[in-house]
Amino acid sequence: MTTAIEVSGLVKSFGRTRALDGLDLTVRTGEVHGFLGPNGAGKSTTIRILLGLLRAGGGTARLLGGDPWRDAAALHHRLAYVPGDVMLWPNLSGGEVIDLLGRLRGGIDPGRRAALLERFDLDPTKKGRSYSKGNRQKVALVAALASDVELLILDEPTSGLDPLMEAVFRDCIAEERRDGRTVLLSSHILAEVEALCDRVSIVRNGRTVETGTLADLRHLTRTSITAELAAPPAGLAEVPGVHDLDLHGDRIRLEVDSIHLSDVLAVLTRAGIRSLVSQPPTLEELFLRHYERGAEQPRPAGLPAATR
Amino acid sequence: MRALAGTGTLTRLALRRDRILIPIWVAGLTLIMVASASSVDTLYPTLESRRHLAEGLAHNSSVLAVYGPANALDTAGGLAMFKPGGLVFVLVGLMSLLIVVRHSRAEEESGRLELVGAGVLGRYAALTAALLAAVAADVAVAALITLGMIGVGTPVAGSAAAGLCFAACGLVFAAIGALAAQVSEGARAADGLAGTVLGLSYLLRAAGDSAGSGGPGWLSWLSPIGWCQQVRPYAGERWWVLALPVAFALVVLGAGYALAARRDLGAGLIPAGTGPSSAAAGLRSPVALAWRLQRGALLGWAVGFAVVGVVLGSIANGIEGLVGDDPAVPDMLSRLGGSGGVIDAYLSTVLRILGLVAAVYAVQAVLRLRAEETGLRAEPLLATRVGRIGWAAGHVAFAVLGSAGLLAFAGLLAGITYGAEAGDLGGQVPRVLGAALLQVPAVWVLAGIALAGFGLLPRLSVGAAWGVLGLAILLGEFGPLLRLDHWAVDASPFTHVPRALDAAPATQPLAWLLAIAVLTGVAGLAGLRRRDIG
Numbered sequence: 001m002t003t004a005i006e007v008s009g010l011v012k013s014f015g016r017t018r019a020l021d022g023l024d025l026t027v028r029t030g031e032v033h034g035f036l037g038p039n040g041a042g043k044s045t046t047i048r049i050l051l052g053l054l055r056a057g058g059g060t061a062r063l064l065g066g067d068p069w070r071d072a073a074a075l076h077h078r079l080a081y082v083p084g085d086v087m088l089w090p091n092l093s094g095g096e097v098i099d100l101l102g103r104l105r106g107g108i109d110p111g112r113r114a115a116l117l118e119r120f121d122l123d124p125t126k127k128g129r130s131y132s133k134g135n136r137q138k139v140a141l142v143a144a145l146a147s148d149v150e151l152l153i154l155d156e157p158t159s160g161l162d163p164l165m166e167a168v169f170r171d172c173i174a175e176e177r178r179d180g181r182t183v184l185l186s187s188h189i190l191a192e193v194e195a196l197c198d199r200v201s202i203v204r205n206g207r208t209v210e211t212g213t214l215a216d217l218r219h220l221t222r223t224s225i226t227a228e229l230a231a232p233p234a235g236l237a238e239v240p241g242v243h244d245l246d247l248h249g250d251r252i253r254l255e256v257d258s259i260h261l262s263d264v265l266a267v268l269t270r271a272g273i274r275s276l277v278s279q280p281p282t283l284e285e286l287f288l289r290h291y292e293r294g295a296e297q298p299r300p301a302g303l304p305a306a307t308r
Numbered sequence: 309m310r311a312l313a314g315t316g317t318l319t320r321l322a323l324r325r326d327r328i329l330i331p332i333w334v335a336g337l338t339l340i341m342v343a344s345a346s347s348v349d350t351l352y353p354t355l356e357s358r359r360h361l362a363e364g365l366a367h368n369s370s371v372l373a374v375y376g377p378a379n380a381l382d383t384a385g386g387l388a389m390f391k392p393g394g395l396v397f398v399l400v401g402l403m404s405l406l407i408v409v410r411h412s413r414a415e416e417e418s419g420r421l422e423l424v425g426a427g428v429l430g431r432y433a434a435l436t437a438a439l440l441a442a443v444a445a446d447v448a449v450a451a452l453i454t455l456g457m458i459g460v461g462t463p464v465a466g467s468a469a470a471g472l473c474f475a476a477c478g479l480v481f482a483a484i485g486a487l488a489a490q491v492s493e494g495a496r497a498a499d500g501l502a503g504t505v506l507g508l509s510y511l512l513r514a515a516g517d518s519a520g521s522g523g524p525g526w527l528s529w530l531s532p533i534g535w536c537q538q539v540r541p542y543a544g545e546r547w548w549v550l551a552l553p554v555a556f557a558l559v560v561l562g563a564g565y566a567l568a569a570r571r572d573l574g575a576g577l578i579p580a581g582t583g584p585s586s587a588a589a590g591l592r593s594p595v596a597l598a599w600r601l602q603r604g605a606l607l608g609w610a611v612g613f614a615v616v617g618v619v620l621g622s623i624a625n626g627i628e629g630l631v632g633d634d635p636a637v638p639d640m641l642s643r644l645g646g647s648g649g650v651i652d653a654y655l656s657t658v659l660r661i662l663g664l665v666a667a668v669y670a671v672q673a674v675l676r677l678r679a680e681e682t683g684l685r686a687e688p689l690l691a692t693r694v695g696r697i698g699w700a701a702g703h704v705a706f707a708v709l710g711s712a713g714l715l716a717f718a719g720l721l722a723g724i725t726y727g728a729e730a731g732d733l734g735g736q737v738p739r740v741l742g743a744a745l746l747q748v749p750a751v752w753v754l755a756g757i758a759l760a761g762f763g764l765l766p767r768l769s770v771g772a773a774w775g776v777l778g779l780a781i782l783l784g785e786f787g788p789l790l791r792l793d794h795w796a797v798d799a800s801p802f803t804h805v806p807r808a809l810d811a812a813p814a815t816q817p818l819a820w821l822l823a824i825a826v827l828t829g830v831a832g833l834a835g836l837r838r839r840d841i842g
Contacts, residue, residue: 051691053841073695081691087684089601090417090494093583096591103592104692125582129417129493140688153691 004029004064004151004182005050011058012045012206019045021206022059027184032177034197035186038291042206043186044084047155050184051081064151077106079151080144084159084186086136088128094139095124101143113146119168134160145172152176152183158192170195190284202290209290221281221289222255225264230272239263250274314429318437322411326441328771333403334448336778337396341470342456345388358382365390373518373623374658377528379543385462386542389470397477397533398510400449404442404478405485405502411438412486414495435489435568439482439561446478466542473536476553480532481506483560490567493575500608507612509533511619518623532556594694598702602673606710609669610717613662617718620658621725621740624651655722656743660802662718663747664781666711670755671773673707678762678769686841696836700759704829707755712748719744746813749821750801754780756828763835 005027012020020042027033037043048054050063052072061068066075088097102108117124120138131139137160144152158166166189173196176183187193193200194214201211210217222243229250236242241257242264256264258281268276323330352358362381365371372378375394380386412435415421421434454471458464481502488502489495509531516528517537528534535552539545590596677700680686689699719741727736758773765772783792784800797803801821806813 048687048842051687053687053690055838055840072690073693076691076693079691081688083684083687083691085684086688089597089685091583091604092600093585095585096583096587099587100591100597101688101692103587104594104689104694106693124585127581127583 002029003027003062005033005184006062007046007050007059009059010046010049010056010061012042012049012054013057019206020049020057020059023203023206024208024211025201026211027182028199029182030177030180031198032173032183032185032196034193034200035184035203036188036193036200036287037203041203043203044155045206046203047081047153047184047186050153051076078149079153080105080147080149081153082137082140082144082155082157084155084157086133086140088131088136088139090127090129092128093125094122094128094131094135097128097139098124098143098146101140102147105147105149107148108143108146109148113142116142116146116172119172120165132160134162134165137161138165141169141172145176150181152181152185154183155186156188157185158187158189166192190287202287204290217286218281219258221258221286223258223261223281224253224255224279225268226253226277227251227268228274228276229268230274233267233271236264236267239267311430311432312436314424314433315436315440318411318424318429318433319440322407322437322441323444325411326407326445330407330441330445330448332778333399334445334452336782337399337403337449337474338452338456340392340782341388341396341453342460344392345384345457345462346460348384348387355382358387362387369518369623373514373619376513376533376537377517377540379540383462383542384460385457385466385470388457388462389537389541393470394537396474397536398506400446400474400478401481401506401509401533402503403449404446404482405488405506406499407442407445408438408482408485409489409495409498409502411441413489413492413498417493417495432565432568435486435564438489439486442482442485443479446475446482449478450475463542465545469539469541469545469547472550473539473541473553476539476550476557477533477536479557480536480553480560483557483564487560487564487567490564490571496605500605504608511615513537514619593702594689594699595702595705597689598676598706602676602703602706602710605673606706606714609710609714613666613714613718614721616662617721618725620655620662620718621722621727622729624655624722624726624729655726655740659715659719659722659740659744659747660805662715662744663751663802663805664784666715666747667751667754667777667780669714670707670711670751671758671777673703673710674755674758674762675770675773676706677703678766681766681841684842690841696841697833700833700836704755704759707758708752711751711755712745715744715747715751716741742813746805746818747802749818749825750805752825753801753821753828756825756832759832760828760835761832763832763839766839 003026005025007023007025010020010023010025011018023042023046025035025046035043035046045054049056049061050068052068052075055069064075064078068075088094092100098113099108102113116122120142122135122138122142126135128136137157141157144154158169161169170192173183173185177196177198183196185193185197197214199211199213200217202209202217229252232247232250233252236247236252236254237245239256239260240263241260243255243257244253246253252268254264348358352361359382362378365381366378375391376397378390381390415424415434424434450471452471453474454467457467457470484505485498485502488498488505492498492501510533512531513528513534516525516531516534519525519527528538532553535549535556539547539549591600677686680703686699690696720737722744723737723740724733726740727733730736754773754777757776758769761769761772761776780800780802783796784802801824804817804821806817
């Protein structure tokens with residue numbers, strides 16, 4: 001099988017709030033898939049539907065070849081989940097929770113458990129109520145990573161971790177990928193996404209607005225160019241995809257849609273290039289563009305931002 | 309005053325969050341008192357009949373143990389202060405401590421207080437706001453009971469004393485709740501701690517009040533509930549006694565505030581210990597987890613039921629001798645239920661009350677499911693191969709088997725102690741145990757209804773479950789007193805529990821109760837399978 005998760009046209013409403021409005025998501029087996037979007041875009045709702053906790057209001061969702069609602073218990077043998085808000089039982093120790101969750105999945109590898117505790121620097125003897133947010137998250141992460149499963153579903157797993165632990169987390173996910181496991185990673189941390197993810201899907205207002213590899217997405221955005229030319233360029237304004245053109249004597253600054261980059265370079269070369277600085281779009285720009293587009297277009301009436 | 313900054317805002321927040329809960333408590337408590345006082349004239353129209361009743365009650369140590377000292381029982385006010393007043397003291401205390409813990413430690417534990425606390429908030433603001441909310445409820449209880457009692461024609465001074473001593477009792481347990489909230493790290497544990505003090509206060513005064521002349525009557529003076537009853541509304545009010553609970557409350561509050569000044573946010577006096585670094589081999593199923601989460605509470609309840617069982621069993625034998633040939637008490641007891649001998653009537657009455665208490669246990673055990681769900685602790689479990697029914701089963705097992713076990717335990721101990729004193733161990737143990745177990749189907753009906761609410765109407769389930777239980781108590785226990793229609797009284801499952809200890813119990817109502825319990829429970833589980841989690 002080549003797709004671990006196949007979601008199309010997913011719809012979910014809570015009362016009058018439409019949290020998902022035709023969301024699509026495809027995660028291929030063996031890839032690390034970044035799941036991105038502003039707060040309230042519907043990421044957690046999608047994950048909860050995939051886990052069979054919520055029932056979809058429309059559309060289809062397939063998880064590891066099964067129906068996430070009907071076959072929940074059977075599918076859960078094969079996956080591990082780290083929620084965004086990890087809450088532990090106040091009177092159970094972290095170690096007990098790790099073992100319990102591991103046993104309730106397919107089982108837990110004691111060697112990996114010990115290694116992960118060591119790497120994440122987690123004291124398993126503390127009681128649930130005395131862990132900080134980051135440490136509660138580590139408990140859930142160790143339980144998930146030490147389980148012998150095919151698919152990891154991680155909902156903003158590093159939101160409470162310090163930079164050191166985040167690095168450990170990245171190493172762990174890289175290892176998971178080498179071992180052939182599939183990971184769905186919802187995250188806001190762009191460096192993390194860039195370092196880990198093979199492909200990403202960006203959602204906004206309950207819909208998928210972009211999906212593909214990071215290279216694909218970069219391709220859809222603008223590159224900024226600063227150049228010093230021998231002569232004024234001719235016909236630059238006619239090149240499609242040029243924006244924010246700023247010509248000052250022989251110095252030129254512009255932004256260009258990445259698919260038209262070579263057209264622009266051809267014009268510049270004809271004019272004679274003395275120096276050239278070309279900056280690919282940063283991830284921040286890429287995401288901000290997708291995140292902010294929502295603010296530019298007024299939301300359709302009756303569709304407030306999803307809250308889950 | 310910086311330490312109190314923000315108290316007003318938090319108090320308003322607390323009162324707003326409790327805008328339904330507090331009025332229900334206050335109205336319920338007032339209604340019980342006023343309805344009871346107004347029914348005395350119809351139940352006992354002549355002075356002669358009231359004297360007779362008073363005589364009988366005042367000489368029955370078990371009745372005194374349950375309700376308190378017998379004062380002015382031949383007046384409507386005095387009788388209402390005795391019964392149900394003796395129990396209303398416990399309820400006022402319970403209301404107050406629950407409100408305080410709910411708005412102090414529970415908020416802190418959930419982390420919400422931290423969110424608020426980062427704003428301009430004094431160190432004592434949360435605790436003070438919680439106390440003010442409880443005091444507001446107590447003052448409302450005092451005012452309404454005073455007005456209501458005056459309204460049904462009892463003397464003004466007595467009515468005022470009645471209102472004040474209920475409020476004083478509430479104040480004491482609000483203070484104890486505040487102290488408990490500083491001592492323990494969990495709200496559940498704080499409730500338990502303060503509730504234990506409430507239970508001990510009740511037991512101390514029960515022991516003192518039932519001691520009789522020459523016995524340790526002074527035990528009542530060690531109990532805050534005892535003090536409040538010693539104010540003696542309607543029986544030559546002793547106003548100065550009110551100073552005792554008020555002074556005690558102030559001392560306890562002082563201790564609470566002193567602790568609040570010394571501890572960190574989130575911490576308690578009893579530090580959280582460490583646990584094992586890996587789970588025991590048995591912790592591998594949702595049932596095992598439910599056992600781990602609920603066993604402590606069950607143990608506490610079992611201790612309580614054991615004490616009650618032993619006390620009830622040991623008083624039972626003395627009843628007949630105390631009553632003698634006075635016709636009033638058997639008459640009253642048979643009015644409360646039971647056609648057999650006086651002892652049997654007494655036993656079936658107290659066992660029914662015990663059944664109601666067991667229902668409280670069963671309902672809270674079922675509602676633990678909802679707490680797990682809203683506390684986001686159900687989600688990671690349900691993302692494993694644990695199915696929803698499997699997850700619920702562990703907690704439901706506690707409601708079903710735990711409540712039956714508690715009743716069996718209390719019935720067994722009551723049977724043993726009563727049988728040993730009556731010299732009929734072999735005969736009494738199965739009889740009393742059987743009578744206790746007769747309550748089980750009615751308890752299960754309430755657990756079933758709670759489960760149905762959880763599965764079908766999750767957002768309303770907590771309020772609905774407690775509301776149904778409160779209604780069952782009100783209709784079943786106070787319905788006859790309030791002279792309600794038969795259908796209303798019949799709506800309480802406990803009305804249908806067969807009472808006779810001797811005759812073979814009627815199996816048909818029990819079968820009906822069981823059927824309703826199963827149907828509601830199954831409906832709840834079916835709803836749980838179909839609905840969204842969270």
